[in-house]
Amino acid sequence: MSYVDDAFYEKLLAAFADWQRPELELTDLAIREQCRALLEREARLLDQGRYPDWLALYAPECVVWVPAAAAPGDPRREVSVFFDDRPRLEDRIFRLGTGAAWSQVPPSRTVRLVSNVEPFRTDERTVLMVRSNFLLSEFRAGESRVLSGWCGHRLRRRQVGWEIEAKQINLLERDQPLRNPSVLF
Amino acid sequence: MNISTFSDLSLDWDALVREDRVHRSLYTDPRIFELEMTRVFGAVWVYLAHESQVPKNDDFVTARLGLRPIIVVRDSQGELRALFNRCTHRGARVCRAERGAARTFQCPYHGWTYFNSGRLRGVPWPEGYACDFKDGSFNLAQVPRVESYRGFIFGTMNPDAPALSDYLGGAKKPIDEWLDRNPGSRVLVCEANRLKFRGNWKLAYDNAADGYHVVFSHRSLLETENRHAADPSKGMSFYIGKPDEAPMYVQSFGRGHHFKDKRPNVARRPGALWEMEGVQPGMQRYEALIRSRLGDRAARALDLAASEPVNINIFPNLSILGNHIQVFQPVSVEETDSLWYATAIVDEADELAGMADAVNAIRMRTQESFPNFGEVDDAANFEEIQKGLAACEDEWVYMHRGLGVPGRVQTLPDGSLKAPATDEIFMREHMKEWKRLMSARPNLVVKR
Numbered sequence: 001m002s003y004v005d006d007a008f009y010e011k012l013l014a015a016f017a018d019w020q021r022p023e024l025e026l027t028d029l030a031i032r033e034q035c036r037a038l039l040e041r042e043a044r045l046l047d048q049g050r051y052p053d054w055l056a057l058y059a060p061e062c063v064v065w066v067p068a069a070a071a072p073g074d075p076r077r078e079v080s081v082f083f084d085d086r087p088r089l090e091d092r093i094f095r096l097g098t099g100a101a102w103s104q105v106p107p108s109r110t111v112r113l114v115s116n117v118e119p120f121r122t123d124e125r126t127v128l129m130v131r132s133n134f135l136l137s138e139f140r141a142g143e144s145r146v147l148s149g150w151c152g153h154r155l156r157r158r159q160v161g162w163e164i165e166a167k168q169i170n171l172l173e174r175d176q177p178l179r180n181p182s183v184l185f
Numbered sequence: 186m187n188i189s190t191f192s193d194l195s196l197d198w199d200a201l202v203r204e205d206r207v208h209r210s211l212y213t214d215p216r217i218f219e220l221e222m223t224r225v226f227g228a229v230w231v232y233l234a235h236e237s238q239v240p241k242n243d244d245f246v247t248a249r250l251g252l253r254p255i256i257v258v259r260d261s262q263g264e265l266r267a268l269f270n271r272c273t274h275r276g277a278r279v280c281r282a283e284r285g286a287a288r289t290f291q292c293p294y295h296g297w298t299y300f301n302s303g304r305l306r307g308v309p310w311p312e313g314y315a316c317d318f319k320d321g322s323f324n325l326a327q328v329p330r331v332e333s334y335r336g337f338i339f340g341t342m343n344p345d346a347p348a349l350s351d352y353l354g355g356a357k358k359p360i361d362e363w364l365d366r367n368p369g370s371r372v373l374v375c376e377a378n379r380l381k382f383r384g385n386w387k388l389a390y391d392n393a394a395d396g397y398h399v400v401f402s403h404r405s406l407l408e409t410e411n412r413h414a415a416d417p418s419k420g421m422s423f424y425i426g427k428p429d430e431a432p433m434y435v436q437s438f439g440r441g442h443h444f445k446d447k448r449p450n451v452a453r454r455p456g457a458l459w460e461m462e463g464v465q466p467g468m469q470r471y472e473a474l475i476r477s478r479l480g481d482r483a484a485r486a487l488d489l490a491a492s493e494p495v496n497i498n499i500f501p502n503l504s505i506l507g508n509h510i511q512v513f514q515p516v517s518v519e520e521t522d523s524l525w526y527a528t529a530i531v532d533e534a535d536e537l538a539g540m541a542d543a544v545n546a547i548r549m550r551t552q553e554s555f556p557n558f559g560e561v562d563d564a565a566n567f568e569e570i571q572k573g574l575a576a577c578e579d580e581w582v583y584m585h586r587g588l589g590v591p592g593r594v595q596t597l598p599d600g601s602l603k604a605p606a607t608d609e610i611f612m613r614e615h616m617k618e619w620k621r622l623m624s625a626r627p628n629l630v631v632k633r
Binding site: 002004005041068069076083088098099101127176177180181182 | 283373375376377378379381382383402404405408409412464465466467468469470471474478522524525527529542543545546549550552553557558561563565566568583590
């Protein structure tokens with residue numbers, strides 16, 4: 001059951017508006033290291049195709065948002081490359097498992113490099129926003145290519161570690177024609 | 186066996202385009218692609234943009250007519266124009282932005298400046314020139330004929346082309362119906378899912394009304410949409426089993442336009458379309474909201490958030506399908522952009538009692554579904570065709586499904602042809618038109 005409604009969108013838009021402010025930069029090395037470890041684990045699970053394990057990093061009510069607009073606006077009024085709540089992420093994973101998702105037959109081999117990990121404080125003591133850069137090197141059907149961009153992760157502290165509430169993937173080419181955007185970002 | 190080579194066939198269009206098949210070179214030969222940019226994309230009306238992208242005077246959006254870089258602008262007097270985005274002086278693109286508002290365009294290279302009507306405003310240091318810049322010969326070139334049909338802006342380089350309305354012909358009826366189902370009988374074009382594939386543009390147009398590929402190319406989509414359903418009933422499930430016995434049909438209008446009408450598969454009552462929609466982010470909570478506000482009238486609103494089951498294909502580069510306006514943009518003989526512009530409803534008369542925003546909130550998510558879970562697989566198959574066609578001795582690409590089978594094709598009173606959903610008659614018809622165009626030498630002109 002989808003939990004997405006106006007309140008969800010509004011909270012998301014507020015969380016992703018003007019969050020990379022100098023006064024919110026978090027320099028605590030231990031926290032920074034925790035964020036980096038989480039993002040590296042996420043990249044590894046995606047590269048290894050361990051999608052259920054990857055999805056387990058996410059909060060029950062999560063979103064993975066790949067905007068299509070050069071300057072992302074309100075997803076209620078514009079389409080994204082994708083805007084996936086948990087049921088849709090489960091659908092995406094299911095589709096890849098059907099063996100008939102021809103855009104992923106043969107599947108892509110990927111390696112993701114994650115760097116420039118910078119956490120930022122938010123109004124909530126247990127919530128962080130994290131900016132990171134990525135290079136996604138993809139090999140499929142005899143060809144290699146690189147996609148790149150930056151991500152914003154919204155993380156909430158749990159009893160053990162952090163949970164991803166939202167991830168915004170800002171592809172460099174997001175407003176240009178994309179060839180076979182069928183891997184999970 | 187006598188295997189003819191391309192050089193034997195040369196550019197003999199009758200040899201390359203047969204009744205039941207076409208030669209592989211239509212998809213692979215750069216010489217043919219180059220000719221298409223004038224004989225097809227120059228000679229007929231080509232879709233450029235939608236009026237909702239340029240609502241006010243001075244608004245512009247860039248586009249391409251074939252490979253020609255174009256600025257579609259509503260000039261300062263309100264006239265729609267399609268300017269060549271090419272400085273008259275040295276050829277640089279004068280406008281580098283993809284959209285915006287401008288009364289003038291100044292070439293960044295040497296500073297020549299043009300009004301948004303295309304007229305040359307001035308050049309730096311004119312005393313260094315002996316010519317008269319006021320005689321119009323240095324104005325921006327522009328597409329000589331630009332017309333719009335209910336918001337869809339087309340242009341053609343061909344002064345001898347019929348009026349746009351006549352060109353669209355029988356395809357106007359489904360376009361009208363597609364628009365008229367929305368409040369105010371119109372849509373607003375918004376962001377797009379932009380895709381590209383390494384293949385010829387015609388692979389996408391050949392696919393546009395193809396009912397034969399659905400259960401194969403889109404098996405993963407059908408399985409995904411129906412994974413929580415007891416019986417397959419979501420999305421395009423009506424293709425499962427015996428699609429040619431379903432009430433849907435394909436219709437060919439001539440001039441290369443065709444229509445895949447899947448609406449007859451849907452019960453004729455408000456809400457039936459919504460019930461077929463797959464699971465989309467936000468649908469349950471917005472549905473609850475819309476039902477609580479609109480009561481009996483909710484079903485019609487929810488249908489507007491669901492994907493309209495039609496494919497209206499206007500040769501050579503436009504497909505109106507679901508709620509999308511899809512544009513096929515040739516890049517090279519083996520590269521094509523496929524732009525899926527999303528549309529929103531606009532409810533100025535408040536027919537939906539304030540629920541238009543909620544409808545659009547679902548409608549954006551339903552429109553992301555097919556590009557993500559359907560089109561990527563078609564594009565993978567288009568790319569595999571392009572790779573397969575490297576086998577040069579195996580020369581033919583077939584489109585003969587339905588050909589010669591008695592009783593399959595019906596000629597309707599308006600002259601259009603109607604056939605079962607998986608019939609390839611629509612491909613044969615647009616290839617006939619393609620051959621007619623490629624065999625002619627249109628007299629193409631620019632206006633200044």
